[in-house]
Amino acid sequence: MNSATESAPETAQSKSRFTSELSQALRRNVQTYTILLALVVIWLIFFFSTNGTYLDPQNVSNLFRQMSVTGFLAAGMVLVIVTGNIDLSVGKLAGFVSVIVAYLQANVWYHYLPNQPILAAILSVTIGLLFGASFGSIQGYIIAYLRVPSFIVTLGGLWLFNGLVLLVTEGKTIPANQPGFSTIAQGYIPVAWGWIIGIAAIVFLFWNMFRARQNKRKHGFELQNIYVDLLTTGMIALIILIYIFSVNKYRGIQNPVLLLAITAGIMMYVSNNTRFGRYSYAIGGNRDAARLSGISIRGMIFKIFVLMGFLSGVAGVVLASYVGYGTIAAGTGYELDAIASCILGGTSTLGGVGTIPGAMIGALIIASLSTGLQMMNVAPAWQYVLKAIVLVLAVLADVYFKKNR
Amino acid sequence: MENDVILEFKDVTKEFPGVVALKEVSFQIRRGEIHGICGENGAGKSTLMKILSGVYPYGTFQGSVIYNGEELMLAQGAIRKASERGIAIVYQELTLVPTMSVGENVFLGREPVEHGVINWEKLYAETREILARYQLNISPDETVKALGVGRMQMVEIAKALSENATVLILDEPTSALSETEVEKLMDILKTLKSYGITCIYITHKLEELFRITDSVTVMRDGKVITTQPTQAFTLEKLVRFMVGREMKERFPKGNRTPGEVVFEVEDLHAVDPNEARRKVLNGVSFNVRSGEILGIAGLMGSGRTELVTTLFGEYGRIVQGKIRLRNKEIMPRSAREAIDAGLSLVPEDRKGMGLVLIQSILKNISLPNLNQFSSFLRIDADAELKASLQQAKSLAIKAPSLEVQTETLSGGNQQKVVISKWLLSNPQVLIMDDPTRGIDVGAKYEIYKLMNDLAEKGVAIIMISSELEEVLGMSDRVMVMSRGRSAATLPIAEADQERVMALATGLTS
Secondary structure (H helix, E strand, O other), X not given: OOOOOOOHHHHHHHHHHHHXXXXXXXXXXXXXXXXXXXXXXXXXXXXXXXXXXXXXXXXXXXXXXXXXXXXXXXXXXXXXXXXXXXOOOHHHHHHHHHHHHHHHHHHXXXXXXXXXXXXXXXXXXXXXXXXXXHHHHHHHHHHHOOOOOHHHHHHHHHHHHHHHHHHHHOOOOEEOOOHHHHHHHHOEOOHHHHHHHHHHHHHHHHHHHHHHHHHHHHOOOXXXXXXXXXXXXXXXXXXXXXXXXXXXXXXXXXXXXHHHXXXXXXXXXXXXXXXXXXXXXXXXHOHHHHHHOOOOHHHHHHHHHHHHHHHHHHHHHHHHHHHOEEOOOOOOOHHHHHHHHHHHOOOOOOOOOOOHHHHHHHHHHHHHHHHHHHHOOOOHHHHHHHHHHHHHHHHHHHHHHHHOO | OOOOEEEEEEEEEXXXXXXXXXXXXXXXXXXXXXXXXXXXXOOOHHHHHHHHHOOOOOOOOEXXXXXXXXXXXXXXXXXXXXXXXXXXXXXXXXXXXXXXXHHHHHOOXXXXXXXOEEOHHHHHHHHHHHHHHOOOOOOOOOEHHHOOHHHHHHHHHHHHHHXXXXXXXXXXXXXXXXXXXXXXXXXXXXXXXXXXXXXXXXXXXXXXXXXXXXXXXXXXXXXXXXEEEHHHOOHHHHHHHHHOOOOOOOOOOOOOOOOOEEEEEEEEEEEEOOEEEEEEEEEEEEEEEOOOEEEEEEOOOOOHHHHHHHHOOOOOEEEEEEEEEOOEEEOOOOHHHHHHHOEEEEOXXXXXXXXXXXXXXXXXXXXXXXXXXXXXOOEXXXXXXXXXXXXXXXXXXXXXXXXXXXXXOOHHHHHHHHHHHHHOOOOOEEEEEOOOOOOOHHHHHHHHHHHHHHHXXXXXXXXXXXXXXXXXXXXXXXXXXXXXXXXEEEEHHHOOHHHHHHHHHOOOO
């Protein structure tokens, strides 16, 4: 397209326009890029400290699986925090669901449905999810309609499940490693399918990008330089390719990771493209204006807590399958990991701001820190200290970059 | 009045990326005078004041500000330094902490401290003294949240004056005040002048300039057009300087014939939702016809805003009375129900109640209307964009794109966003509470024209306003409220300032 006789000033001009548009695009998403950068830095540090083992296929695979439980919780927590609420019960709720599910798997289906592992697994999952959603609706009702602050209600939930977990387990661990059930979190997508899914995702991303450009053109909007769009989409595609290449070298994409990817994708869609998402951000941005615009604040908050409860159920099921047991410590502290993931990812405690992809990267950061420190045999005490320092530094860097935009 | 200059701006220039906010602004303010500054939105008045008060510190602009003969060099984060030097500013946007008391707000950041502990007696005693000086009927213990917008502004002024200001800057001070309170403010300013305090009075209300100022500086597009003694101006001249063109009338003539009664309120009584014994509406009756503009006048506290927010289902608990829309009885118990019935409300507080400031123009316009372009699973972003673009165009919203945050818009443009969000919902009755508050002459005119257009299309418009001229200039009929009751509804021909005032103050019935 560039003729050989194109004059030098023109190429210089288009090059500088490209760089300026690129830097504009970067500045718009500076939050996401900053934490991505933080993630990469953390990976590199551990890579060099462990002589490369940190990023070998098996570890990468485990890393992603480990963050998946927190990931489900964080995916729901974003909208909770966006609307100006908090849910402290998610950790132990997930833990309790994992214990119930383990109990069913170990003691119930054994009697009523012998030799039907798949059916048993399906029933366990369904009951786990239903329980999560039901509890979410109870909390949602008290918070939205009875106007009790979410901090208090969900703290109550946390304490409640602390107790209930102990009651159900009677202090013992309950095995949950039956064949049908354990594939949920311990299974892998066959390598070939892994590639197919990866390629499909990349194709979808590019198709989406072109479609968005077409729409803008239809409305006479100025289009961003195509190279900038290609570059940003290309980077995401590259990341996906690297991930699949890496995990396929071990055993393939882990089931729970795929499940999380789908969940995160759905939540992203809901946040950006549905009225439900739009109303959530409006409520967080200005509750009064949202109300006067006809949004039912109570209805929305109720639904958000039901959703959070449901996702806690998902996390609980995955947890039981991953660990293979329902334990008395199941889920302890997970709510803080979920909240930290959201905030690392750019969700504001003041409400109205926050994204799902950011929260996912946040969850990855936290999991990367944990696995890295474990791999280096750092004592648990020091693990906490280091995680704390890194957490605060990461947010500091983010605030610094935002201020100097 | 002494002739020495207390404040001088010399070639002050301030640029932001993409826009020159101030261009070589130069003028002088004499000690002890009341100096008015007027100009359209975007003329640069607020920017100039932000330089004076330290929000934009020394080094972020070119040129110099000379205060008392010395160049004023305020450092970064030195907003308090400016007030310590005697330059105090009362903003249009209230900066009070709503959950704190009047006293706590007046002394916020300067609490009298003894041995490391706040001396509450001294704080409240001094607050009482200041309030008494201005005859403000507010108790220093009252929580600011419970005061109306008008009285909150009085607290702001008290706060500024309690810091012994030698230069007091007032940015649109009367936008939320009733006529009596404006009178009070004028008296206060005259008192301050007698003590030698210099006032800078920024306003869109040009008549006020003639009432109180000694000289006026007119700004347009970041430049000073002229600075002259007030007597040298006439209203037409002022407007011409401000706008740069002739403006024949302030209120455009409408071309409409009202039709049938569309909305009717019959003997409405309502109580405070938090305090069942307090009656906020004590018998309100009126009706509006399609294609008509009904103005609602009344003093602060007469219940106008309470009336419309109750009609919208968002405030009072109705204990008696009927509301009819197109002859069908309705009883909205939430904004949603009111909107579904066909009502729209442009609220008094556009930032606090009308907009989600951190979101874009596009998202704000579409918020109550998402049902129009979405199914359960999907918002049709194209339809949304198209509809919002159309609204933005027909209301001439000035912004680089629909994606900018509404926070960055001028007051006039913000108001246009609020109005367009309601127009998109095709209301049968459009209620507007003080729609042109804090908006410059040019943008006001555009909104008046818009109202006329809407009325011509058959929308019934209810307009509350504290500016009597606005009510008289735009309405077909005027309903006057007093103490929670509708005192009378007058056809425009029978309404004049004295009659309306008399009804509003309850002197006649």
